[in-house]
Amino acid sequence: MAWAPEARTAPGRDTGGTSLEVLRALDSGPRGLTEPEAEARLARHGENVFPGRRPASWPRRFARSLRDPFTAVLIFLGLVSSVMASWGTACVIAVLVTVSCVLRATGEHRADRSAAGLRELVATTATVRRRATESAPPATRELPVEQLVPGDLVLLGPGDLVPADLRLLRATGLTVHEAALTGESAPADKSAPGATTATAPGHLCLQGSSVVSGTGSGVVVATGRDTVLSGALPADGPDTGPGPGGRGRLPRPFDRSVNGIAWTLIRFMLLTAPLVLLADALVRGRGLATLPFAVAVAVGLTPEMLPVIVTSALARGAALLARDGEVIVRRLPALHDLGAVDVLCVDKTGTLTEDRPVLALAEDTAGHADRDVLRWAAVNALWTLHLAELPVPDALDEAVLEADATDVLAHGDEPPFALFEGVDALPCGPGRRLSTAVVRLPGDPRFALAGTHTLVVKGAPEDVLDRCALDPAERARLTRRADDLAAEGLRVLAVARAERPARDRPYTEADERDLTFTGFVGLADAPAPTAAEALAALARNGVTVKVLTGDHPGTAARVCRELGLDPGTPVTGDRVDELDDAELARLAADTTVFARCAPAHKARVVRALRGAGHATGFLGDGVNDLAALHAADVGVCPRDGVDVAREAADVVLASKDLTSLDRAIVAGRGATANISAYLRITLSSNFGNVIAMLVAGLMLPFLPMLPAQVLVQNLFFDAAQLALAFDRQDDRAHTRPAVLRPRALLRFVTGFGLLNATADLATFAVLALAVRSLGAEAGQDAFHAGWFTENLLTQAMVMALLRSGRLRAPRPVRVAVAGLAIVGLLLPLSPLGAMLSMSPLPALYYGLLALVLTVYGGVLWVARSGRFSLP
Ligand SMILES: Nc1ncnc2c1ncn2[C@@H]1O[C@H](COP(=O)(O)OP(=O)(O)OP(=O)(O)O)[C@@H](O)[C@H]1O
Numbered sequence: 001m002a003w004a005p006e007a008r009t010a011p012g013r014d015t016g017g018t019s020l021e022v023l024r025a026l027d028s029g030p031r032g033l034t035e036p037e038a039e040a041r042l043a044r045h046g047e048n049v050f051p052g053r054r055p056a057s058w059p060r061r062f063a064r065s066l067r068d069p070f071t072a073v074l075i076f077l078g079l080v081s082s083v084m085a086s087w088g089t090a091c092v093i094a095v096l097v098t099v100s101c102v103l104r105a106t107g108e109h110r111a112d113r114s115a116a117g118l119r120e121l122v123a124t125t126a127t128v129r130r131r132a133t134e135s136a137p138p139a140t141r142e143l144p145v146e147q148l149v150p151g152d153l154v155l156l157g158p159g160d161l162v163p164a165d166l167r168l169l170r171a172t173g174l175t176v177h178e179a180a181l182t183g184e185s186a187p188a189d190k191s192a193p194g195a196t197t198a199t200a201p202g203h204l205c206l207q208g209s210s211v212v213s214g215t216g217s218g219v220v221v222a223t224g225r226d227t228v229l230s231g232a233l234p235a236d237g238p239d240t241g242p243g244p245g246g247r248g249r250l251p252r253p254f255d256r257s258v259n260g261i262a263w264t265l266i267r268f269m270l271l272t273a274p275l276v277l278l279a280d281a282l283v284r285g286r287g288l289a290t291l292p293f294a295v296a297v298a299v300g301l302t303p304e305m306l307p308v309i310v311t312s313a314l315a316r317g318a319a320l321l322a323r324d325g326e327v328i329v330r331r332l333p334a335l336h337d338l339g340a341v342d343v344l345c346v347d348k349t350g351t352l353t354e355d356r357p358v359l360a361l362a363e364d365t366a367g368h369a370d371r372d373v374l375r376w377a378a379v380n381a382l383w384t385l386h387l388a389e390l391p392v393p394d395a396l397d398e399a400v401l402e403a404d405a406t407d408v409l410a411h412g413d414e415p416p417f418a419l420f421e422g423v424d425a426l427p428c429g430p431g432r433r434l435s436t437a438v439v440r441l442p443g444d445p446r447f448a449l450a451g452t453h454t455l456v457v458k459g460a461p462e463d464v465l466d467r468c469a470l471d472p473a474e475r476a477r478l479t480r481r482a483d484d485l486a487a488e489g490l491r492v493l494a495v496a497r498a499e500r501p502a503r504d505r506p507y508t509e510a511d512e513r514d515l516t517f518t519g520f521v522g523l524a525d526a527p528a529p530t531a532a533e534a535l536a537a538l539a540r541n542g543v544t545v546k547v548l549t550g551d552h553p554g555t556a557a558r559v560c561r562e563l564g565l566d567p568g569t570p571v572t573g574d575r576v577d578e579l580d581d582a583e584l585a586r587l588a589a590d591t592t593v594f595a596r597c598a599p600a601h602k603a604r605v606v607r608a609l610r611g612a613g614h615a616t617g618f619l620g621d622g623v624n625d626l627a628a629l630h631a632a633d634v635g636v637c638p639r640d641g642v643d644v645a646r647e648a649a650d651v652v653l654a655s656k657d658l659t660s661l662d663r664a665i666v667a668g669r670g671a672t673a674n675i676s677a678y679l680r681i682t683l684s685s686n687f688g689n690v691i692a693m694l695v696a697g698l699m700l701p702f703l704p705m706l707p708a709q710v711l712v713q714n715l716f717f718d719a720a721q722l723a724l725a726f727d728r729q730d731d732r733a734h735t736r737p738a739v740l741r742p743r744a745l746l747r748f749v750t751g752f753g754l755l756n757a758t759a760d761l762a763t764f765a766v767l768a769l770a771v772r773s774l775g776a777e778a779g780q781d782a783f784h785a786g787w788f789t790e791n792l793l794t795q796a797m798v799m800a801l802l803r804s805g806r807l808r809a810p811r812p813v814r815v816a817v818a819g820l821a822i823v824g825l826l827l828p829l830s831p832l833g834a835m836l837s838m839s840p841l842p843a844l845y846y847g848l849l850a851l852v853l854t855v856y857g858g859v860l861w862v863a864r865s866g867r868f869s870l871p
């Protein structure tokens with residue numbers, strides 16, 4: 001997609017010229033807007049709301065539920081009945097459709113509303129510079145993005161979402177991901193006007209893009225509907241919920257299982273009516289007159305409440321998780337997918353470790369403790385932070401600075417290093433494992449270019465040693481030393497320097513060469529307190545954990561070992577590059593630790609695992625995790641992760657704690673268990689009925705059930721089953737990833753369907769016996785009544801016995817089962833029964849029926865606890 005900033009005319013956007021001119025055009029200044037002015041502008045321009053974020057309207061929601069395939073089948077069958085002037089059938093179908101659509105739309109509305117509430121909890125903010133009054137000094141603060149106005153000064157740091165269309169004022173090492181706008185997946189370099197002669201897009205950061213590395217500041221030129229992204233969208237915005245769309249072509253577990261089964265059933269359903277017609281025509285010579293009956297049978301077979309059950313089961317699971325405040329599910333199907341996860345990939349830092357590194361050692365080339373090495377590392381940390389537009393403290397930098405400050409205090413010496421001035425900085429970023437600060441000693445400003453500049457580099461030992469002027473033997477020796485330190489579990493940074501003649505030209509990565517090696521800094525990052533326990537719980541629950549880290553293989557392996565996770569042989573990102581997808585899939589199966597991963601490596605490993613058929617989750621919090629979060633079946637991010645990561649995640653955790661993720665996985669499995677219980681119960685019961693009706697239809701001179709009766713009993717059964725979404729699962733029962741297995745389901749349904757049909761046919765015999773003495777007309781009515789009662793009673797029994805929750809069912813399920821049985825017994829005796837052409841039965845029938853049901857219940861109980869495990 002091409003975006004043309006020139007095409008729209010927000011003030012300042014197309015103005016070339018200097019930063020000051022841009023600011024003036026927007027009636028702003030380098031110190032930011034005043035709060036009263038910002039308020040006035042907010043009233044004028046409206047909130048900075050992304051159009052895609054508005055909730056769906058009711059008619060839209062209703063229309064969407066009409067589009068559902070089951071509803072479509074029902075509507076089709078309803079139309080067929082209308083054409084046949086079978087108004088009773090058409091009416092009942094209309095009721096079914098309306099009920100299911102209303103339930104579904106309200107369910108979704110409720111789920112959306114609570115999701116929106118939860119999203120508020122993790123809402124992204126923008127960092128702005130504003131003043132309280134005209135004379136007050138500018139202050140930097142976090143502002144909800146909706147309140148941004150044109151003219152606001154915004155600061156950007158790694159992992160930030162660009163909150164509106166900005167024109168850059170200053171930038172250091174700023175690269176921006178613009179895939180949402182341009183489709184270009186490589187990050188684009190950004191600079192402020194004046195720094196280079198870049199073209200206009202190089203000075204603009206547009207809403208919808210995100211910061212990959214570096215920092216910058218810019219002035220807002222357009223908000224809300226006026227942004228380039230809004231202009232490029234259809235009027236009513238995209239139809240997607242939160243979370244990223246487009247996860248490649250691999251379908252996620254939810255699409256495969258729930259949707260897969262739905263479509264299989266629909267095909268089956270559409271075949272039913274013609275089959276019934278054909279059988280009746282062939283055997284009984286009946287014609288099109290049986291069509292309403294055939295239609296009713298097909299409707300009876302349709303699990304039309306599936307979408308409602310799915311939505312409520314997932315929404316309920318998500319609500320329970322949110323109540324504890326630990327897990328926020330941003331996209332409902334993700335809860336199902338979480339339950340299906342059998343491989344969980346995690347980053348190391350902050351997940352397995354505390355991400356609170358503390359200095360363990362600083363040593364020189366010879367391996368002797370050396371305070372100067374720490375000092376140089378601190379110079380690097382200080383100036384990369386100071387020269388950033390928005391200083392984002394990085395845990396490693398913070399640890400180095402803190403250790404240095406303590407050391408200086410302890411020794412009481414005046415640090416000559418404090419005299420340095422920063423000249424330029426090349427920060428590290430995803431895939432770039434070193435940072436460089438260029439400093440100089442201050443002198444007469446008129447001769448600023450006369451002295452020397454010192455490049456101070458720190459970063460991953462491999463990357464830094466690569467850029468040092470060293471003979472191969474020495475390099476090998478130092479590499480071994482770094483490996484040894486890493487094997488002790490330390491995070492190791494190499495420090496190096498170079499003196500260069502002072503210059504005016506900005507520094508680039510090409511200048512990071514021929515460095516002089518200074519020494520190593522080692523930092524200890526303790527394992528997270530709950531990690532070992534959580535890893536054990538995940539293993540017990542059938543989830544394989546793999547570690548995908550940017551850190552050294554030795555450090556990662558050691559941490560795993562300390563947590564009781566066997567690291568095996570770690571594989572590095574370089575090795576991943578050498579493999580094609582098939583080879584990587586094979587390797588990934590047996591590898592626990594992938595180290596020195598760039599973002600693309602993490603994503604490739606995740607994709608390889610998915611390609612090999614694993615439902616793969618990914619937990620990460622940084623810009624370097626973004627690609628993998630997108631690639632996974634379920635992306636998980638802690639609440640304090642960077643904005644982009646949180647925005648990409650399907651599930652947000654209150655803390656970066658594997659324990660709560662394990663709990664969420666179990667909750668997902670519980671929701672899936674309720675969905676499969678519904679399918680199991682409804683399908684085996686319906687399938688049994690269909691077989692029985694077919695057989696009976698062929699044997700009897702009249703229809704075994706009138707179309708209206710079929711549909712009414714179906715309506716009651718559906719209503720009762722809604723309670724299944726509220727079934728409570730026994731958490732200990734979910735030690736395996738939960739996926740709906742269509743084959744197993746089919747086998748189960750066939751087995752139990754046949755069992756059900758047998759009970760139905762036994763009822764025939766009983767009925768034939770009981771109604772023998774009645775006349776033809778009365779006999780038919782009594783027969784219908786008898787079968788109606790038996791049907792609802794067996795359905796109640798199936799519901800009670802084939803559910804999978806805790807032994808003691810929760811109230812809604814108990815009420816539903818009892819209600820179904822009562823309706824089955826009483827409705828045929830009521831006036832409504834008479835309206836549906838049913839008449840009371842002789843008492844003898846009930847005695848015989850009790851016998852049939854007892855036998856059926858017993859067999860059901862034995863079969864369920866025996867060979868057939870629940871699918
Ligand atoms: N501030 C820094 N200064 C110098 N080097 C750094 C800095 N931050 C990271 N590095 C180097 O880059 C490497 C990779 O960092 P990256 O952020 O990709 O991974 P991570 O976040 O540390 O680990 P994980 O992937 O487990 O979260 C680090 O191991 C370190 O060697």
Ligand SMILES: [Mg+2]
Nearest residue numbers: 347349621622
């Ligand atoms: Mg990280």
